[in-house]
Amino acid sequence: MEIKPFKVEQWMNTYEMEAVYNLAETCVDSMTLRELLSLSGEPEEFIREQLDKKLTYGHIKGSPELRENISGLYETLNPENILITQGGIGANFLLHYSIIKPGDRVIVVHPAYQQLYSVPESFGAEVSLLRLKPENNFLPDLEELKAMVNERTALICINNPNNPTGALMEEELLRDLAEIARSCGAYIHCDEVYRGLCHDENMSVPSIADIYEKGVSTGSMSKIFSLAGLRLGWIAGPEEVIEECFKHRDYTTISCGMLDDALACHALDNYRKIISRNLKIVRENAEILDKWVQGEPYIDYIKPRAGTIAFLRYHLPIPSEEFCLGLFKETGVFLVPGKCFDMDGWLRIGYACDSHTLREGLQKLSEYIKTLI
Structure with missing residues (x-):
């Protein structure tokens, strides 16, 4: 069986752990184990139940x-x-x-x-x-x-x-x-x-x-x-x-x-506690992203209607992989090049991280774009 390299995963595996502003991640802001277990208000009870179970x-x-x-x-x-x-x-x-x-x-x-x-x-x-x-x-x-x-x-x-x-x-x-x-x-x-x-x-x-x-x-x-x-x-x-x-x-x-x-x-x-938390993150951050896109003359997109990601089209004469590598090396902002989806000239962004990371990352992205003009 021959299979093609998985471009997105190889890109993520190569750079993700070194990112300062990870805007390539597509999960809603990850929960800690403490946060998860505290949802019921009795984390110690859950832990006690697991301790005596044979693996x-x-x-x-x-x-x-x-x-x-x-x-x-x-x-x-x-x-x-x-x-x-x-x-x-x-x-x-x-x-x-x-x-x-x-x-x-x-x-x-x-x-x-x-x-x-x-x-x-x-x-x-x-x-x-x-x-x-x-x-x-x-x-x-x-x-x-x-x-x-x-x-x-x-x-x-x-x-x-x-x-x-x-x-x-x-x-x-x-x-x-x-x-x-x-x-x-x-x-x-x-x-x-x-x-x-x-x-x-x-x-x-x-x-x-x-x-x-x-x-x-x-x-x-x-x-x-x-x-x-x-x-x-x-x-x-x-x-x-x-x-x-x-x-x-x-x-x-x-x-x-x-x-x-x-x-x-x-x-x-x-379920309802987690989804309530995550809908709040996604909806608020989607508005932050949309406001940024509206104010960035070299970027446009089809506004996402659900999920945690958007596909940004940029209007600059540079391949998407070169764009993302330069951005990463100069600012620590991590995006996924459209080339990973066979669509050069586009960038995938994940916006469901904490809002501080998103705002700072978008600011760094704007600064980087100015160096390419």
């Missing part, structure tokens, strides 16, 4: 409590529709490993998280990219999609909200997309790791797993829960898909960590 493999599919809690994030699913994985990235890989065969036709929106198209390609699928254009607010053109599907189309892959643009497909668009998938019998995989962070408090978008009988959602504790260190994700979908994934999972995972499982349960028991 076995635990529940192979994930604890019943964890799968029950995760199924509660969906409208129509139950614990039998949930399979626990090692992070969202593990969920995506396991799903594709389990349902894609050589020669299958797979359609993936682009730009998107590279794993969603490079992994199917490595398994021998025929991958076609459905281009998301700024003039269409980075939303898919369904007429183009209709022209792309055929009887060999096994999977349509999207992420909602989108990474790197922050574009949001609303329910009507998702239902129209499901009709197209239904016409050829294809699954829809929606990477939903940013779902639940709509900037409009009156907006709520359902999971693809709740509106399409062959819809499969992947999620994680990383982005919207601020708990990337748990390395815990899941696949949510039809029972036949879950069973197929479980069969393949035996060869890759066995189980996730008992402590990760317990901490994730604790977080989900306090």
Whole structure:
């Protein structure tokens, strides 16, 4: 199996730990273990409960409590529709490993998280990219999609909200997309790791797993829960898909960590407290970013509607990787070049860090831009 280098991950791995102003991070400002355990008001009780547990493999599919809690994030699913994985990235890989065969036709929106198209390609699928254009607010053109599907189309892959643009497909668009998938019998995989962070408090978008009988959602504790260190994700979908994934999972995972499982349960028991905290961070910081963009003549963007990231277009004669490297070396501000998404002339920014880091980082970014004029 040959696979292309994962450009975003290689970029992050090379520079992230040395960043002074990390505006490449896409998780909402990470929680400390103390902060997480204090949500219930009784952190010592949780710790006491864990101290006497033997560190076995635990529940192979994930604890019943964890799968029950995760199924509660969906409208129509139950614990039998949930399979626990090692992070969202593990969920995506396991799903594709389990349902894609050589020669299958797979359609993936682009730009998107590279794993969603490079992994199917490595398994021998025929991958076609459905281009998301700024003039269409980075939303898919369904007429183009209709022209792309055929009887060999096994999977349509999207992420909602989108990474790197922050574009949001609303329910009507998702239902129209499901009709197209239904016409050829294809699954829809929606990477939903940013779902639940709509900037409009009156907006709520359902999971693809709740509106399409062959819809499969992947999620994680990383982005919207601020708990990337748990390395815990899941696949949510039809029972036949879950069973197929479980069969393949035996060869890759066995189980996730008992402590990760317990901490994730604790977080989900306090779901409303965490989401309230994180929506406040995201919505306030999105306004800080928008005000900065409006005042920066060499930058524009399609304003993100959900999630933690935005895709900035810059109007300067410099490649995006050179731009980001110079910015990093001169100021300590860390962004992701659009080249990592095959879109030079753009920059991905994460704005869900603490507001001080965001404000200072944007100020440094403006100062750097002036040196390029």
